[in-house]
Amino acid sequence: MGWITGAAPTQAQLDACVTCGLCLPHCPTYRATGDEAASPRGRLTAMAAIADGIAEVDETFAEMMSFCLQCRACETACPSLVPFGRAMEGARAEIAAQLPGRRRSARRWLVGSAIANPTLVGAASFGAAVAQRIGVGRSGAGTIGKVRGLRRLPLRSSSTRGKSWPARGVPRGTVALLSGCVQDPWFAEVHEATISVLRAGGFDVVAPPTQACCGALAAHDGAVAQTRALAAANVAAFDGFEYVVTDAAGCGAHLKEYGHWAEGGDVLAARVVDVTELVAQLLDDGQLPEFGSRGQRVAVQDPCHLRHAQRITVAPRRVVAAAGFDVVDLDPSGRCCGAAGMYTITYPEMSESLGRAKADEIDRSGAAVVASANPGCEMQLRSYADEAVRIVHPIELYAAALQGRD
Template identity: 45%
Template structure:
């Protein structure tokens, strides 16, 4: 018997070490919101998130994957890498769709990590980019009159906009007739529901808001649209303006908290309202917020009197499916409409690329994802694609228009309103 050629368990060769122990220096974060070490430690780097990440799927790049982004954050947190342009770009390419959260067995709160990382990247941006973001988020979105003005300008300028932007701006006049402050139910009253009007939603999709109020009233609820509500602040939080997000949340909290229930018909807003507990400690409000589809699913919808003989595909908004973990409610609510045949979409749960401001900030990646989503909508041979979020509706609508597709985009509220006409 010959002796072993090498010692047993001799350890690692030169250049290899065990990960997780080395701290090269103090954290590279500056003061303010930053990814928390506890959240970063939650990732065990198993890589199961990779195939669920739309940007990883398209690029194959580790830096465009959730695991890679977390590793990049860790490099800064352990002082190995500075907060630089490369880090900023790595965070910017993320959609914030949070599909990785649904896929993650370790339950890493990726959305929260990304918000912290973006808040850190913000001060280092080039001056023009910082200014544009400040004007857009803190200026326009935070101030309803400015937002109305900007939307009016966009509508007026629509004919001369480049095609890509033109398709994103919905055609038609901005609706001026405001929503009624109070709508009484058709039958006996079950309670009071406050509806979050939203900012973009109310400007370009006021019909959806009106349908939402109508559907809730027909389901027996007294519906209030509280005055004084402002933008929910979701975009501010997602794009690293967490202080502005907190200011908006503090304004909305007392305004919305008075009602028995709060309903959001935009998935992104609903998800963000439900995080008000974490953001400003408003757990009382956060716990009572429901997406319209969930609310109707829990409490029962309006009487459905008319048939809609159509094939309907449901596109899951990421902030409903991944951020709020709601999949079945919209399908149950829409499936209850007589005549509706629900058809599945390929690659369920895949982001359409709208992702808040993403379609403006990352046009190439956004367009690639949008085109793929529109193609799967077309292939489903649905007549209608139901979408519960304004960003997705604009994106999918624009991409369907670019394909000259006949599929119509509708919010579930609009279909329910049509089916529940007296």
């Protein structure tokens, strides 16, 4: 049957792979298994076989694709510039279309509909807040155990959506904040830090009321219609802002690829910045102050969707250093921590093995604080690192320095 949707991997994407194998040592699933079918090259070869009519989209193909973390480490390693992330999103779209009753239909509902619904996210957040207070999930594995990865949630959370905050001093412009689906209820302190630093840098900050979830999880899961609808809503909601600021690397990576998902998406994509990018620029321009070293080490973890998808590595280090900390590199090779959206639920063993490897790196670094610019990574690190290690977003360190706090 071949491909049946317009979202399928293109022939140009597949032809770009010259099967050199240089990506293999960078792929976490290949490194763990040594199996060609779990490698970027193997996955691209399987996609090409379907495009050529040699194979069908079946359970075996679906499993090969689903086991991929979509970390895109293969993309940064690839000398032929194969757009692996795009090809994998296309393959997932085909699996969703051709195998609609696949066993992950519940997960598809979760990422395609539930997580984009603020009411359902709010109810789940309340449940998690209660679970934290009665001690469920302090230990153990699986979904309940992951409650440990959450920050302490408020019983009543408030949303940034529809609110605005004026610049401190004379405004230099207005930026929009992506409120996000779980960033609002679960990482309110990160939004607070982002808003306070942007205001100090001279920006009015607005969180448009009609914005939606960015759609990254839906895209990664092949939920094409949902992805397109969310992208269209955000193109309209963020129209006219100088910058659209995200403080979640996974969301930023997806927004920067909106050109593939919505009319006018490329215009929005060009204005999207990770908060660390914008703050690094303000530091370079002398618009924000830098603080001298306080002699404390902070390990910087590179989220895959910052390092590999957005190719941003300098900015978070710049922000942490400007806050007065000595930066320690956690993982120079940039291996995935195993969070990867819903991967902690769908492939818990692989996810745990990568999470534990990252925790070992934190141990070796000797740092008591780790800075991670992505909420999923933060939760994964907190799940496996020593409980004494503090996990924060880089912007929180800088905001605290700006306010004279530790």
